[in-house]
Amino acid sequence: MYRVYIRTFDQKVLDMFHTTSSDAARERFAELVNSTEYDGQKIGVALTRDNKQIAFHRFDAEEGTRHNWRGRTDEINLPRPVGRPTTVGGVRKNISISPECWEIAKKLGNGNASAGVSRALKAFNND
Structure with missing residues (x-):
């Protein structure tokens, strides 16, 4: 506030x-x-x-x-919001993933693992 x-x-x-x-x-x-x-x-x-x-x-x-x-x-440098970002049209789920896959997901998502997982799933679905 x-x-x-x-x-x-x-x-x-x-x-x-x-x-x-x-x-x-x-x-x-x-x-x-x-x-x-x-x-x-x-x-x-x-x-x-x-x-x-x-x-x-x-x-x-x-x-x-x-x-x-x-x-x-x-x-004036206003602080960025803290906490989890809100999802827009998405669902929040907890998953278990190996450290190696996590790093790959972050690379695919340009630092955002969730975006990387989404990108990989879309690519898989289009094959």
């Missing part, structure tokens, strides 16, 4: 935005950072994911310093 919020110097939260979308989080952070409403004040905007701070913009920070993100929010 991403959170984007405005925080005062005494830790009061003025505005909180929650989303599971990294794009929506970046967009909201950029929107708040580029606002001039709080310029010069001891107020900041935090961008977090799962309660870990990713970026913090201070409205009283000089332009070009690490806590001033105005004009460079595209530089």
Whole structure:
């Protein structure tokens, strides 16, 4: 869960935005950072994911310093999703496979063993 919020110097939260979308989080952070409403004040905007701070913009920070993100929010490195990817039109199955076959499957799938197994099965079925 991403959170984007405005925080005062005494830790009061003025505005909180929650989303599971990294794009929506970046967009909201950029929107708040580029606002001039709080310029010069001891107020900041935090961008977090799962309660870990990713970026913090201070409205009283000089332009070009690490806590001033105005004009460079595209530089923020948002973490990639963790866990298993969702399947699109597929089924999830556990299989037993030898280490040698696993390596072959990874090669066939360009690093993705599931894609390699699928590719091999399609090739087998077409013969």
